[in-house]
Amino acid sequence: xxxxxxLVPLPVVLPLSGAGLTLALYRRPRVxxxxxxxxxxxxxxxxAALLVLADAGPVVVEIGDWAAPVGINLVADRLSALMLxxxxxxxxxxxxxxxxxxxxxxxxxxxxxxxxxxYLVLSAGVANAFLSGDLFxxxxxxxxxxxxxxxxxxxxxxxxRIRAGTIYVVVAILSxxxxxxxxxxxxxxxxTVNLAQLALRLPEIDPGVRLVLQSMLLLAFGIKAAVFPxxxxxxxSYPTAPAPVTAVFAGLLTKVGVYAIIRTQTLLFPGGQxxxxxxxxxxxxxxxxxxxxxxxDDVKRLLSFTLVSxxxxxxxxxxxxxxxxxxxxxxxxxxxxxxxxxxFLVVGLVExxxxxxxxDRLGGLAKMAPVLAVLFFVPAMNLGxxxxxxxxxxxxxxxxxxxxxxxxxxxxxxxxxxxxxxxxLYALIKAWNKAxxxxxxxPLPAHRVPLLMVVPTAALVVVSLALTxxxxxxxxxxxxxxxxxxxxxxxxxxxxxxxxxxGESQRAAxxxxxAGTAPQDGGEG
Amino acid sequence: MTDVVMSPNIVFVVTIAALFTVGxxxxxxxxxxxxxxxxxxxxxxxNLLILVAGGAAGAPPLIGVQSDRPMSDPLPQALIxxxxxxxxxxxxxxxxxxxxxxxxxxxxxxxxxxxDRRIVRLAAIDERAFEDDDTESGxxxxxxxxxxxxxxxxxxxxxxxxHAEPVPDDPGRAARPSTTTTDxxxxx
Numbered sequence: 001x002x003x004x005x006x007l008v009p010l011p012v013v014l015p016l017s018g019a020g021l022t023l024a025l026y027r028r029p030r031v032x033x034x035x036x037x038x039x040x041x042x043x044x045x046x047x048a049a050l051l052v053l054a055d056a057g058p059v060v061v062e063i064g065d066w067a068a069p070v071g072i073n074l075v076a077d078r079l080s081a082l083m084l085x086x087x088x089x090x091x092x093x094x095x096x097x098x099x100x101x102x103x104x105x106x107x108x109x110x111x112x113x114x115x116x117x118x119y120l121v122l123s124a125g126v127a128n129a130f131l132s133g134d135l136f137x138x139x140x141x142x143x144x145x146x147x148x149x150x151x152x153x154x155x156x157x158x159x160x161r162i163r164a165g166t167i168y169v170v171v172a173i174l175s176x177x178x179x180x181x182x183x184x185x186x187x188x189x190x191x192t193v194n195l196a197q198l199a200l201r202l203p204e205i206d207p208g209v210r211l212v213l214q215s216m217l218l219l220a221f222g223i224k225a226a227v228f229p230x231x232x233x234x235x236x237s238y239p240t241a242p243a244p245v246t247a248v249f250a251g252l253l254t255k256v257g258v259y260a261i262i263r264t265q266t267l268l269f270p271g272g273q274x275x276x277x278x279x280x281x282x283x284x285x286x287x288x289x290x291x292x293x294x295x296x297d298d299v300k301r302l303l304s305f306t307l308v309s310x311x312x313x314x315x316x317x318x319x320x321x322x323x324x325x326x327x328x329x330x331x332x333x334x335x336x337x338x339x340x341x342x343x344f345l346v347v348g349l350v351e352x353x354x355x356x357x358x359x360d361r362l363g364g365l366a367k368m369a370p371v372l373a374v375l376f377f378v379p380a381m382n383l384g385x386x387x388x389x390x391x392x393x394x395x396x397x398x399x400x401x402x403x404x405x406x407x408x409x410x411x412x413x414x415x416x417x418x419x420x421x422x423x424x425l426y427a428l429i430k431a432w433n434k435a436x437x438x439x440x441x442x443p444l445p446a447h448r449v450p451l452l453m454v455v456p457t458a459a460l461v462v463v464s465l466a467l468t469x470x471x472x473x474x475x476x477x478x479x480x481x482x483x484x485x486x487x488x489x490x491x492x493x494x495x496x497x498x499x500x501x502x503g504e505s506q507r508a509a510x511x512x513x514x515a516g517t518a519p520q521d522g523g524e525g
Numbered sequence: 526m527t528d529v530v531m532s533p534n535i536v537f538v539v540t541i542a543a544l545f546t547v548g549x550x551x552x553x554x555x556x557x558x559x560x561x562x563x564x565x566x567x568x569x570x571x572n573l574l575i576l577v578a579g580g581a582a583g584a585p586p587l588i589g590v591q592s593d594r595p596m597s598d599p600l601p602q603a604l605i606x607x608x609x610x611x612x613x614x615x616x617x618x619x620x621x622x623x624x625x626x627x628x629x630x631x632x633x634x635x636x637x638x639x640x641d642r643r644i645v646r647l648a649a650i651d652e653r654a655f656e657d658d659d660t661e662s663g664x665x666x667x668x669x670x671x672x673x674x675x676x677x678x679x680x681x682x683x684x685x686x687x688h689a690e691p692v693p694d695d696p697g698r699a700a701r702p703s704t705t706t707t708d709x710x711x712x713x
Contacts, residue, residue: 136604136607140607140611143611147611147614147615147618150615150618151618154622154625157625157629159629159630162622162625162626162629163636165622166557166622166626166635166636167635167638169615169618169619169622170552170557170560170564170619170635173564173615173619174552174564174567176611177564177567177568177571180571180575180608181571181574183575183604184571184574184575184577184578185574185578187575187578187579187600187601187604188577188578188579193600193604232638235640236638236639236640301639
């Protein structure tokens with residue numbers, strides 16, 4: 001079999017090169033558009049290829065051919081390949097949407113010369129966080145995507161965006177500092193930041209220290225994933241950004257945090273000491289988030305609150321600590337990325353058509369814009385968990401895994417998720433009634449909605465439906481991904497002999513051994 | 526021997542503690558410039574923490590340099606360099622944001638969350654237990670209100686700008702009941 005491992009760095013390298021190119025071509029917006037479109041299409045293709053390759057076993061790349069614990073490595077196992085594929089499809093759809101919006105609005109939408117490079121950098125950061133096999137490199141990935149998101153959320157620096165952006169930026173920076181402190185602690189305790197080596201060394205250190213390190217990492221990732229009580233920054237900051245930016249943030253950024261939680265909980269801290277705490281947190285996230293959504297009268301803010309609430313489902317799945325729980329959580333992440341992004345894109349269209357997102361001013365859209373109505377209704381029902389959509393399947397998986405665990409707390413969460421699901425449905429039906437069925441208080445402007453913006457939205461809705469139609473194979477894939485997480489193939493793939501990877505330094509060390517001049521230990525403590 | 530290597534340098538520990546204390550205090554302020562200073566201090570404290578995590582200082586970590594001391598660990602230094610560069614970039618961005626905020630509002634305070642303003646408004650409509658700076662509404666929408674609400678009211682000019690025309694409390698609110706405050710009745 002040919003060695004396909006050279007594909008792994010491409011999702012990071014391509015968008016970064018594209019970003020440089022678009023920045024250099026800032027005078028030629030047309031070429032910029034082509035570059036971004038081509039780059040992100042390529043990334044989506046590479047991600048799909050990785051999805052297939054990773055099914056045969058984790059694909060490991062040692063950057064610069066440095067052997068694993070010394071150098072940085074990128075790992076595409078089933079979990080990261082799946083995340084990467086879903087996110088690259090979403091990023092591509094949103095790019096097409098924003099290209100159309102940029103064509104309509106010109107500079108009013110965004111300074112094009114800034115938007116494209118930043119958007120590509122964001123994509124590179126997301127890919128880096130997913131693929132990295134090194135804790136510090138995950139931090140770098142986070143910083144890449146966060147720095148890009150700071151620029152995107154404050155695009156064109158209006159009063160409102162500066163107000164919301166300030167809170168977002170400060171909170172994100174603080175969470176990064178927390179993450180860095182956790183890395184320092186982990187390095188002090190174990191002498192490595194390589195994930196595979198950490199998985200071997202962390203069980204050997206003092207359990208108390210391990211618990212502290214675990215809670216610090218969870219705290220840092222919890223802020224990024226918007227887990228209650230660390231979620232207050234999200235509903236205020238996301239809705240102010242331009243529609244495509246909000247959509248991509250809502251779909252991806254919190255999920256990168258969720259991915260980091262899944263990765264660290266399963267690989268580094270498999271004992272499950274904090275699972276009960278995570279369960280309580282998940283319950284609180286679901287209920288508080290959805291109650292916030294019920295109280296809103298603006299669709300964008302309402303959706304932001306449902307976003308927070310549904311993060312609770314994923315944390316619930318992770319906290320179950322069983323393979324079934326993880327399976328359902330991973331499926332739920334894939335489902336939620338597509339559905340939440342699609343909903344925000346549709347709301348962007350609604351805002352364009354009706355000139356507002358306030359539920360008190362919207363009305364009658366079902367008759368005036370039936371296409372928008374269908375595009376809203378399908379993902380809304382999907383999010384609410386109506387059978388046979390993927391939201392229902394994901395929730396059923398979680399409920400089954402919860403019942404299987406059988407503790408009182410797990411049952412409380414099962415009940416909590418059903419209640420949350422009903423309240424989600426209530427909030428979305430309320431939005432549907434007000435925006436689509438009621439007679440508008442005053443006639444809506446009924447602006448034209450460009451076809452090119454409808455097409456990517458529709459494509460995303462179709463993708464979310466495909467998650468339902470192909471739920472069998474997909475659920476099988478997530479099941480195998482959870483299997484990989486629990487049987488620790490990851491460590492095997494990165495460090496075949498439990499010591500070193502297979503890079504250049506390993507070969508040099510081997511030659512030294514043969515020549516009888518092996519150096520005495522590397523010098524690390 | 527190993528005990529000596531494992532115990533961290535007390536000067537570093539005290540410095541880190543001081544940086545984190547002052548940094549935390551500054552981050553709790555409302556002015557973005559002070560928050561920025563706090564973040565810089567926190568970031569530097571973290572960098573020192575990583576340095577301490579790498580163990581005691583030793584000989585330069587270069588192969589071929591003869592020394593009787595053990596080499597110091599090069600990895601934390603690489604991590605710190607990366608972290609410094611990132612902090613530098615973010616500091617520049619925050620400075621730009623503080624400046625933009627000053628351009629727009631003549632102050633750089635972090636402004637209220639819209640949700641906070643909503644609660645304040647609802648509380649004011651419901652029943653006013655006591656008079657407070659926050660109970661007056663500063664603008665038409667929650668966003669405007671959030672933008673004009675401040676903690677520090679000491680700079681004369683900005684203050685006068687914002688509150689040039691004090692908005693009467695109840696009439697304004699009663700005139701537009703449907704926009705943001707209620708969400709149950711008139712929708713059906």
